[in-house]
Amino acid sequence: MAADANRVIDSLRLDDTFLDEEHRALREVLRRFVNERIVPRAADWEAARRVPGEVFRELGELGLLGLSFPEELGGGGAGTRGAVVFNEELGRSTYGGVATSITVHTDFSALHLARAGDDEQRRRFLPDVLSGRRICALAVTEPDVSSDLTRLATRARRDGDHYVLDGRKTFISNANLAGLFFVVARTGEPGSGRHGLSLFVVERGTPGLSNGRTFTKGGWHSADTGELVFDGCRIPARNRLGEEGAGFxxxxxxxxxxxxxxxxxxxxxxxxxxxxxxxxxxxxxxxxxxxxxxxxxxxxxxxxxxxxxxxxxxxxxxxxxxxxxxxxxxxxxxxxxxxxxxxxxxxxxxxxxxxxxxxxxxxxxxxxxxxxxxxxxxxxxxxxxxxxxxxxx
Ligand SMILES: Cc1cc2nc3c(=O)[nH]c(=O)nc-3n(C[C@H](O)[C@H](O)[C@H](O)COP(=O)(O)OP(=O)(O)OC[C@H]3O[C@@H](n4cnc5c(N)ncnc54)[C@H](O)[C@@H]3O)c2cc1C
CATH class of the missing domain: 1.20.140.10 (Butyryl-CoA Dehydrogenase, subunit A, domain 3)
Structure with missing residues (x-):
């Protein structure tokens, strides 16, 4: 019945028009994974308020965590169309929180390694990311800054071969689950706007990084959402992705x-x-x-x-x-x-x-x-x- 109901949308044949054979095959694999490995278990994850780490590792084993990464970096090379298929099929699961938790890892945070990372950074982090051994999060939003992201205030002060981060990030998906955080912080002077921001990778376990509150929400129950606190968090300068000032x-x-x-x-x-x-x-x-x-x-x-x-x-x-x-x-x-x-x-x-x-x-x-x-x-x-x-x- 459910498949029937969408037959009008399916009759558009968008897959035939816009996707390659590989994308169509990918959709079949994803649909099977969603039906067999997500839907039967997701009610438990909703109750637990998080997607367990083993799900990321299962996806990693099937090569599904790096679809948007270029093939030369060990990814699937499926491009934006692959990401659309991936996000759409996870949405079809009917569990928005599961979709968010997974896609924050696959598409919204770690892809910065492909865009802005250098070879050494990719070698250091990508194997764990693509296998699901380390879950990723994107840390942009701050409690005292609205959607005007040019005003982000978390500081990253250069100190020799290190940066020292101070500030607070809020509403971060995978805040408790993640082992790697992609953080936007201010390396310029306060008020330096978009040109004073830089992008960093911060590893869980770095002294000075801790979790703040965890939020319960009106939806996305299986997505773990919380605060991050940076208090004199000292990270190696080689954890900066791209040029200083290019973070925005x-x-x-x-x-x-x-x-x-x-x-x-x-x-x-x-x-x-x-x-x-x-x-x-x-x-x-x-x-x-x-x-x-x-x-x-x-x-x-x-x-x-x-x-x-x-x-x-x-x-x-x-x-x-x-x-x-x-x-x-x-x-x-x-x-x-x-x-x-x-x-x-x-x-x-x-x-x-x-x-x-x-x-x-x-x-x-x-x-x-x-x-x-x-x-x-x-x-x-x-x-x-x-x-x-x-x-x-
Ligand atoms: C469950 C959850 C998960 C999240 N995950 C992440 C994450 O992983 N990483 C991360 O960094 N952030 C995350 N966020 C933050 C999220 O992206 C922001 O909440 C969102 O972008 C809105 O920003 P804000 O809350 O600051 O709202 P505000 O900017 O304070 O907006 C409040 C209202 O003002 C309106 N408004 C703002 N600017 C304008 C404008 N220029 N013109 C007209 N109206 C405007 C908005 O549309 C909104 O209606 C998450 C938030 C939640 C609740």
Whole structure:
């Protein structure tokens, strides 16, 4: 039933148009992994408020942690389209927290090693990252700084062959799980704006790095989210990725990729919500027939199917252009400004049409509604994305 419900979207044949044979094979492997290794276990992870480390290692054994890394670095060479397939299939699991925890590692943090790292840094860190022996996190957000990331205040003061980090990062996904943190900190003077930021790798166990609070949240229950505290945290200067002062540029490159990935997660969640709701309506007896026979409900879901199909086409187009070497900035902002909002509208209706069953904790649409919510905020909120688009108009 679920697969049937998405047959209109599948009939677009986006995979045939935009993906290579390898991407299509990858989707099959991922779908099997999600169905067999994630869905049956994820309720326990929701309760535990984290995805266990062994899941990363299982993904690593299958070569699924480095899909977006170039082949010459031991990755899958699957590019942005591979990342879209990966994020979308994890979203289809209906567990947004699992998708986040895994993709923060695979796509939103460690890829900085491929972009900005040198050979020595890649040799030192990549084997553990690609095998899942060390989980990764991205530490940008700070308690006293809003979305204006040019004002990040965590300091990284040069001291001989070292930097000393002081400050606090908040809302960090994988904060407790991770062994490697990709941290943006200020090497310039306070007030030096975007040109005063640099990017670092900080290893768990470094004196002066500790975990602060861990947050419970309204959704993404299986994603571990917490604070990091840097208090005289002394790291070798060779842990700086790229030039001093280039951190903002690397961070924004990463955020473009993240925005495409989060949009793909939203598409996956949206498709799963549609499938669950259509399946439910078709079986739910009402007025001597089923709820699906009520045109008001059917039309609304048909409308969202058409809108989601358009959004997904734009997503695949954007990924293909990125793989062709184009700067993805504008596409990424447009996707992130529109797809999570659309999916939130869609899942509101899915909960509504599921009646009481859609409000009960543990039902797929109830969880998707909770988990989709933050996709319109995290990694660049809708409003910040609109600002970005407006600047280009
Ligand atoms: C569960 C969770 C996981 C997260 N994971 C990570 C992570 O792994 N790493 C990390 O670094 N961060 C992470 N974050 C932080 C997340 O990316 C930010 O919360 C998000 O980008 C929004 O920033 P903010 O919370 O500072 O909101 P604010 O910037 O304070 O925004 C508040 C409101 O103001 C609006 N606003 C802000 N700027 C503008 C503008 N220019 N124009 C119009 N409106 C505007 C926003 O859209 C929003 O509605 C996570 C957060 C959560 C809750």
């Amino acid at each position: 540029r690397w961070m924004m490159r990463g955020l473009d990729h993240e925005r495409i990935g989060l949009s793909a997660q939203a598409v996956g969640l949206g498709e799963a919500a549609l499938a669950a709701t259509v399946g439910w309506l078709r079986e739910r007896p009402a007025y001597g027939r089923t709820l699906w026979d009520l045109q008001a409900l059917r039309h609304e879901l048909a409308r969202f199917t058409a809108r989601l199909s358009a959004a997904k086409t734009m997503l695949y187009h954007a990924a293909a252009r990125a793989d062709a070497g184009e700067d993805p900035r504008t596409h990424a902002a447009m996707l992130k400004a529109s797809i999570p909002e659309l999916v939130n509208e869609l899942v509101y209706k899915c909960v509504q049409f599921s009646g009481g069953a859609g409000f009960v904790t543990g039902s797929e649409v109830e969880r998707i509604a909770r988990d989709a919510r933050f996709l319109a905020i995290g990694g660049g909120s809708t409003e910040v994305m609109l600002d970005e688009i407006a600047r280009l108009m």
